[in-house]
Amino acid sequence: MLRLVNLTKTYRTGDRALTDVSLTVEPGQVVGLIGPSGAGKSTLIRCINRLVEPSSGQVFLGDTELTGLGRGALRRSRRRIGMIFQEYALVERLTVMENVLSGRLGYVGFWRSFFRRFPPDAVSTAYRLLDRVGLSDHVDKRADALSGGQRQRVGIARALAQDPDLLLIDEPTASLDPKTSRQIMRLIVEICDESGLPAIINIHDVALAQQFVRRIIGLQAGRVVFDGPPDQLDETVLTTIYGEEDWSATIRTAHDDDAVDPTEQAEGHDERETPAEILDRERMAGLS
Amino acid sequence: MAGTPASFPQAWRKRTTRGELLLWVGWLALVALFVFCWEVMNENTMWFFVVDAPAQALDLGSRMVPPRWSYLPALMKPLWDTINMATLGTLLAIVMAIPVAFLAARNTTPSERFVRPVALLGIVASRSINALIWALLLVAIIGPGVPAGVVAIALRSVGFIAKLLYEAIEEIDASQVEAVTATGASSAQVIDYAIVPQILPAFAGICVFRWDINIRESAVLGLVGAGGLGLALQDSLNVLAWPQVTVIFVLILLTVLVSEWVSARVRHAII
Amino acid sequence: MTTASPANRTVWRRPPFITDPRLRWAIYGGAVVYLILAFATIDVNWVRVYEGLDRGMRFVRGFLVPDFTSRWSDIAQGMQESLTMTVTSTVVGILISVPIGIGAARNIAPMPVYLFCRGIIALSRSFQEIIIAILFVAMFGFGPFAGFLTLSFATIGFLSKLLAEDIEDIDEAQAEAIRATGAGWWQVVNYGIQPQVMPRLIGLSLYRLDINFRESSVIGIVGAGGIGATLNTAMDRYEYDSAAAILIMIIIIVMIAEYSSSFIRKWVQ
Numbered sequence: 001m002l003r004l005v006n007l008t009k010t011y012r013t014g015d016r017a018l019t020d021v022s023l024t025v026e027p028g029q030v031v032g033l034i035g036p037s038g039a040g041k042s043t044l045i046r047c048i049n050r051l052v053e054p055s056s057g058q059v060f061l062g063d064t065e066l067t068g069l070g071r072g073a074l075r076r077s078r079r080r081i082g083m084i085f086q087e088y089a090l091v092e093r094l095t096v097m098e099n100v101l102s103g104r105l106g107y108v109g110f111w112r113s114f115f116r117r118f119p120p121d122a123v124s125t126a127y128r129l130l131d132r133v134g135l136s137d138h139v140d141k142r143a144d145a146l147s148g149g150q151r152q153r154v155g156i157a158r159a160l161a162q163d164p165d166l167l168l169i170d171e172p173t174a175s176l177d178p179k180t181s182r183q184i185m186r187l188i189v190e191i192c193d194e195s196g197l198p199a200i201i202n203i204h205d206v207a208l209a210q211q212f213v214r215r216i217i218g219l220q221a222g223r224v225v226f227d228g229p230p231d232q233l234d235e236t237v238l239t240t241i242y243g244e245e246d247w248s249a250t251i252r253t254a255h256d257d258d259a260v261d262p263t264e265q266a267e268g269h270d271e272r273e274t275p276a277e278i279l280d281r282e283r284m285a286g287l288s
Numbered sequence: 289m290a291g292t293p294a295s296f297p298q299a300w301r302k303r304t305t306r307g308e309l310l311l312w313v314g315w316l317a318l319v320a321l322f323v324f325c326w327e328v329m330n331e332n333t334m335w336f337f338v339v340d341a342p343a344q345a346l347d348l349g350s351r352m353v354p355p356r357w358s359y360l361p362a363l364m365k366p367l368w369d370t371i372n373m374a375t376l377g378t379l380l381a382i383v384m385a386i387p388v389a390f391l392a393a394r395n396t397t398p399s400e401r402f403v404r405p406v407a408l409l410g411i412v413a414s415r416s417i418n419a420l421i422w423a424l425l426l427v428a429i430i431g432p433g434v435p436a437g438v439v440a441i442a443l444r445s446v447g448f449i450a451k452l453l454y455e456a457i458e459e460i461d462a463s464q465v466e467a468v469t470a471t472g473a474s475s476a477q478v479i480d481y482a483i484v485p486q487i488l489p490a491f492a493g494i495c496v497f498r499w500d501i502n503i504r505e506s507a508v509l510g511l512v513g514a515g516g517l518g519l520a521l522q523d524s525l526n527v528l529a530w531p532q533v534t535v536i537f538v539l540i541l542l543t544v545l546v547s548e549w550v551s552a553r554v555r556h557a558i559i
Numbered sequence: 560m561t562t563a564s565p566a567n568r569t570v571w572r573r574p575p576f577i578t579d580p581r582l583r584w585a586i587y588g589g590a591v592v593y594l595i596l597a598f599a600t601i602d603v604n605w606v607r608v609y610e611g612l613d614r615g616m617r618f619v620r621g622f623l624v625p626d627f628t629s630r631w632s633d634i635a636q637g638m639q640e641s642l643t644m645t646v647t648s649t650v651v652g653i654l655i656s657v658p659i660g661i662g663a664a665r666n667i668a669p670m671p672v673y674l675f676c677r678g679i680i681a682l683s684r685s686f687q688e689i690i691i692a693i694l695f696v697a698m699f700g701f702g703p704f705a706g707f708l709t710l711s712f713a714t715i716g717f718l719s720k721l722l723a724e725d726i727e728d729i730d731e732a733q734a735e736a737i738r739a740t741g742a743g744w745w746q747v748v749n750y751g752i753q754p755q756v757m758p759r760l761i762g763l764s765l766y767r768l769d770i771n772f773r774e775s776s777v778i779g780i781v782g783a784g785g786i787g788a789t790l791n792t793a794m795d796r797y798e799y800d801s802a803a804a805i806l807i808m809i810i811i812i813v814m815i816a817e818y819s820s821s822f823i824r825k826w827v828q
Contacts, residue, residue, distance in 0.1 A: 049470055078472035089467035093485040097571055102481050106472025113477050120569030127568050140574045155467075162471055322650045329643035329703045337700035344698045372597045416813035417806060418777045420689065421790065425802075428794050429615045431607035438601070508689045512780060525693065541685050 001027045001198050002048070002166055007057035009043050009222075017043040018222045021057070025166075028196040030189055032209035032230075035219035036242050041202040044219065045168040048200070049081045050074060061166060079106035082159030084188070086171035088151040090158075092144040096135060099143050099154050100126040103161030122161070129157040133187065149180035156188065167192065167199035173208065181205070185212045206238070206250050348530070355538065356531035363520055363539055369434050370516035370543070373509065374502035377441025382495055384446045389453035395465075396457055396483070407450075414447030419505040420512055427513040437514035441502050448501075449494055456490035457483065492558045500551035507540045517543075618799045625807055626800035630793065634805060637789035640703040641775040644785055648707045648775075649768045652714025657760075659715060660722030661748065667726065676719065683716025692778040703784030710771045710778075717770070721763050722756065729755045761827050765820035772816060776809050 002025040009018040017040040025031055033041050046052035048059055050066060059066040066077055082103070090099050104122045105113055112118065118126075130136055133153040138146060143154060152172060159167060172188060173181035189212050192199050203209045209216055210230040218226030218233075218241040226237050238247045303311065337344075390396045392407035423440035430436055460483060468482035510518025517540055524532040577583040627634065662668045662676035688709055695705040695712075734751035742750060779787025786805060793802040 051466055051470060075472045075474060078470060081470070083467065083470040085463060085467055087463060089461075089463040091464050091468065091482055091485050092461075093488065094481070095573065098481070098573065101571075102468055102473070103471050105468065105474075105477045105481065110474060110476045110480075113473075114480055116571075116573045118571070123571045124567070124569045126571070139571070158467075158471070168470075318650075322647060325643035325646040328639060329647055329707060333702055333704045334700055338704060341698045348694070348697055368600065372600065375593075376597060376601075412814055412817070413810050416773060416810045418773055420777045420780060421787075421806070424780070424791065424794055425618065428611075428797075429618060430611040431604055433604065434601045435603050435608070504687055508687050511689060521690075537686070537690065540690070544685060 001025055001029075001062065002200075003058075003060040004048070005058040005060070007044070007047055007059065008055050009040070009047055009052065010055045016222055018047065018054075021219075021222070021224055023217065023224060023227065025198050025200065027198055028192070029215060030192050030199045030201065030213050032213035032216045033200055033202045033219060034204065034206055034209050034216060034241065037204070039219040039241075040222040041204075041219055042170055043222075045083075045170055045200055045202055048166075048168055049078050049083065075106055079162055080165045082162045082164035082167045084152070084155050084159050084167065084169040084172050086174045088143075088148070088155045088175075090143040090151055090154055093142060095140050095142055096130065096146070096154050097126060097139045100130060100157045100161050103158040106162070125163075126157070126161055129160050130154075132160075132191075133157050148176050149184060152176065152180075152184050153187070156184075156191070160191065164197065167197055169199055169201040171202050171204065173203070173205065181208060182211075189213070206233070351530040352534045354531065355534035356529075357535060359532045359535045360539070363517065363536065366510070366515070366517045366520045367539065367543065369437075370506045370510075370518075371503065373434055373437035373441055373506040373514070373516055374499060374547075377438045377506065378445055378495065378499045378502050380438065380442035381445035381449055381498070384442065385449035385453060388446065388450040389457060390479075392450060392454040393457035395460070395462070396479075407454075411447040411450050411454075414443055414445075415451065417444065419444040419502075419509060423509045423514040424512045432513035432515070434515040437506055437509045437516060440509060440514060441506055444505070445498050445502060449498055452494045453487065453491060456487045456494075460486040489558055493555050496551045496554045496558075500547050503547040504544050507543060614797075614799070618803065621799035621801075621803035622807070624800060625804035626798070627804045630789070630798065630801045630804075633789045633792070634786070634801070634808070637779065637786035637805075638808065640706070641772065641779075641785040641787075644703050644706045644710060644775045645768060645772040648710035648714060649764065649771050651707075652711045652718060652767065652771075653764050655711070656715050656718035656722060660719040661726065663719055663723035664726035665723075666729075666731070667744075667748065667752070676723070680716050680720050680723070683712055684720065688713045688774045688778055689781060692783040693781050696782045701782040701784070706775060706778050706783035706785055709783055710774060713774065714767050714771065717767055718760075718763060722760060725756045725759050726752060758824075758827050762820075762824045765823055769813065769816045769820060773809075773813060 004021055004023050007018055007021040008016075010016045021040075021044060033044065035041050043052055047054040048061075048066070050059075054067060057067070061077065061080065064077055066074070069077060091102065094102070098116065101116070101118050101122060104118055104126075107122070108118060127136075127139075130139060133156055135150060135153055135157070138150065143151060146154065155172075167188075169188065172184055176184060185208060188199070188201070191197065201209070201213065210233060214229060216226065216228065216230050216233060217224055218237065220241050225240050226233070235247045238250065239245070301308070388407050388410060391398070391403050392411060394400060394404070397404045397407070419440050422443045423436060426436040426440050426443075430439070464486065465478060465482040468478050473481065506516055506518075508518040508521070510516045510520065511522050513519070513522075517536060521533065521536045524530075524536065575583060577586065659676045659679055662672045663680055665673055668676065691712055692705065692709040695708045699705045699708065729752055733755060734747055737747050737751035775785040775787070776790070777787050779785040779789070780791050782788070786809065790802055790805045793799075793805065
């Protein structure tokens, strides 16, 4: 379904984020991508839909080579790839419905989308998806009025509204508390199973990855260093990926549904700044 | 580290000797500059007039009261013109400023090398020239009257609105743009769905704020021939009709207060 | 969850910004009526505008080939007045603004002082520079001294207001901590407040310097000295190439001022 061939990305600063990454994701397969911060997880999934332009190598989605496409064709291919983001990346000041409908933007013309006149089937799909993720009562609320878990559900609905052939999921639980994290992961995996949708999930919580996915890829300094089922993740493998550390607790919690890696809890924050929407006095005073 | 307390220094100063010296030299240079400028500026000042000023002020004051309130009805049309110059000028400026802002913002400009500097130059040029000077030019070019005032206000406001707007665009959350791009949206759709919602409150605030400033400015544009209250002021000054001048001042003051109140209310409602 | 089956709903309308439909239509209608009336009362003399196109072209040509030389002594004199006026009025303005700004901060000034200082600020802010210039010229005679007074007066309103608001916005805990050490009023201002507002004060002062220069190019129109008078004369004599030269100089000086002030502000913070 998805095939990466010798994918390499070197940033303009000279940082090499990915080196010769080759892998294949079969239809219906959910892959967990683990690795330390800076290993290139984010870059890898962004290279697939070319939000980040790969330096060399190829990406095939089905029979299409995404890496060779021009602007228009790339847009049409992006419709087939749903993406779910770390900090939800909802358009905060739009309603929940507009956020979900924005998944259909690739399918409608500019003026239709400008006047928010989406085709009836798109609207009914959006209602159905919002019902599926349990947000039927929040259709007309603004996205920034929702809680973190609810926002991520909107993010999932937006990605599904694209009617995708593949899901790219970037740290879906990074800003959620442990319980919500598990609910969101369960929802994602269920949805993928229901429709045989393949997915790549970036995740830095090893325990969570082991709990929910059946194939794990370990990335270290831009190279694939592990590819296999979760039960093969042992102390040696984790040390190759992350470096020397006491891994016994992590491996144990992987089999315990409710226990949580304590470091994860500390990271479950949500302190993102709201975009500057208030004209602060200084900026106004600074000009006349 | 259990040294004796006596080993600590007894004197403490915020800056080093060198730093302190530099600071003093800096202050001295500032004072010297001030004195120099003062001398040059007042080369031709007639100090006799300055000494005489309090008497002149009293004289002026006595001539300005009582205000000639019967002049008020004749000011209604100029007031209407003033408000129109400000409002229509702001609207015209908004129409011109939006594309300029998108061309000037780092994250939306088509070319940071070529287009952005041109847009920024336009913004600076518009901002450096006061509305009165714009009006002076436009009155000479398209003749006296309200249209010159509208265009003058617009030309002055373009830079202001575009500058604040492009700063707002540069501050937006990039991940929202990324998310909408990832759905396969076209660039126009990305602007509509990801950028516009984020800048809309700032944009509305900027426009109302500029409208408020424009009311003030358009009240005096008539001094150089572009309609409104300023024109009445100029006429009254020409014939030294100080009681009328007082009435105009009061009216300008009231207009400014009302517009300030309106703009504060509207901005409050938006944010 | 929902009563109707969600898949049956094929229409969605974005909730309107103003929820009350009557108010919404009243606002739209009012705006349309206003615009019609406003445009109807503007009488454009198209013949005059058409004639003006020629002058406009001459002006554009003047911008492309500005004439700095033929009126150079006038321009130099005007620029000299503008620049000296800017510097002196900014310095004097700052010196007066600081005590007034402190006095107008509700959290450190006693009530009578507060009201007095706020009164001065309101007085200074309520009129445009040009109107104040008219009055000062009438009192002090023509020339840059009247301009200097105008700009100083305007600076006071601008700086004191922002300074006062800044002081009101400071982190109370820091001032409180200084007060808790037993410091007197002056020491609280010096140790608890000054460090917090100083960078902003410097930034605002530089910014006001910039504004004062721009204003100094205008008040000459009513006789308060500076480049505005030269510009006005050039326009009256239809010397568009000299006028263009003056405008170009104003733009360049403003650009220099803006660049250097942003540089200094970065250096201060």
